Amino acid sequence: MVTGASGGIGGAVVTALASAGHDVIAVGRDPGRLPLVPGVHAMVADLAQPQRLAAVIEEPGQLDALVHCAGVSVAAIAPVAATAAAVWQETMAVNVIAAAELTRIMLAALRRSRGHVVFVNSARGVRAAPNWSAFAASKAALQELADSLRAEEAKNGVRVTSLYPGATATEHLREVRAAFGSDYDPQRCISPQTLAAMVAWVLAAPADGYVAEMSVVPASRRG
Template sequence: MPDPTQQLIVVTGASTGMGAAAARELARRGFQVLAGVRREPDAPRATGIEPVLLDITEPAQVAALAARVAADGRPLHAVVNNAGIQVNAPVEALPMAQWRRVFEVNLFGHVAVTQALLPALLRSRGRVVNISSIGGKAAMPTYGAYAGAKFALEAVSDSLRREVAPLGVQVVVVEPGGVRTEMAARGIATANDLAAGMTPEQDERYGGLVRAINSLMASGTASGLTADAAARVIAKAVTARRPRTRYPVGRDAAVLTRLTRVLPDRALDRVIAATVRRHSATA
């Protein structure tokens, strides 16, 4: 592999969690990391990290990032599409504006960044690393919007991989399970806010389910990997000479991925329902 100190990497959503940890890990390995953040004070601080103001849903900021990369003399080795939000609510109760917001951030923003940086990646024969989720393999109750965007990101990644592989660009998907980051806490708070807006009838139908899923999310996060451990998997996806097409992150992700391959839908439904029931008593 060429000298990392002479190569750029873009990491979106680098303010906290896996994005910040991945930016630090890649900088530690010698890369010059352009860390996309929505506020400069939130940027991770380390030698080799350059904060870049980036809201991936804002075309002007995406264009400015592409211009920054084009103006640099160093090749772009990889873009790590990590930015994301978690919004959980039953399909019936989630307002359409929230559906659109989830897809704008978790799907369309990644496509916009990838489109803007592909010319540089084609020149350098670099790679795209899309941070998906185990939610891109199995959709839990109340995860309709989040999992829908992640399933779509998986499909876009497959299509892109087949388009650009002949051109020398690799596309890799990273699929984390539970990771100890702030995202889950923010997701639970958002889920509670959305639940508060449900009608009495919707609350009767889904209130217990929302509480159980929140309990499950909190438990999975508490027992999950650290952000630094997840970042090491992301770094492997970025640096491996011949990367796999997909990297599950954590035992829960690996197990659930296997289950989705071998179990019929109804059997998987029963497994997920039993998991939710175990958390209903503690919700």
């Protein structure tokens, strides 16, 4: 199951896993924008309303992996002084609360498979981010959620990975860079396909060890 499946990173993860022969449930709010390649089933859900997820999400009997790729950030680009409560609420709802709630709903199925939960965090989520406080706060909370879940679920064989990508060439990043007034050169970013291949690799770990945390930086990064 992959959230944010209509997005740059989520779409690439869905495609990579489906191409490797997995059955994939692609979660998104607009079914027309999901990558419906063979092996992919759509599940429509609005992650800004996490309290409604239990009513709309169907729990499969078994689930090998849940990859949380959905996220919002552009509306949160503002100083604390100008960040309204509604922006805080949507950012926390999509980036953290929905991830926690969807994981909770899927946990029995994940335990049956001794499955794997991957949280796509952000290299920017683990340090102070002036003019992006709600986003940074949501990603810091996502890290805590992942760490708590890992400690709780080890006894049930459920694996938990936090992935910290740097700049990845998606429409989202183009919008972020435009809002910050900084340059965007997709050639100097990680491609979503590269990141997706790394997610597939993380999920394919053998029985005796796995990646708990992984930072990915663009190879062209300066300094």
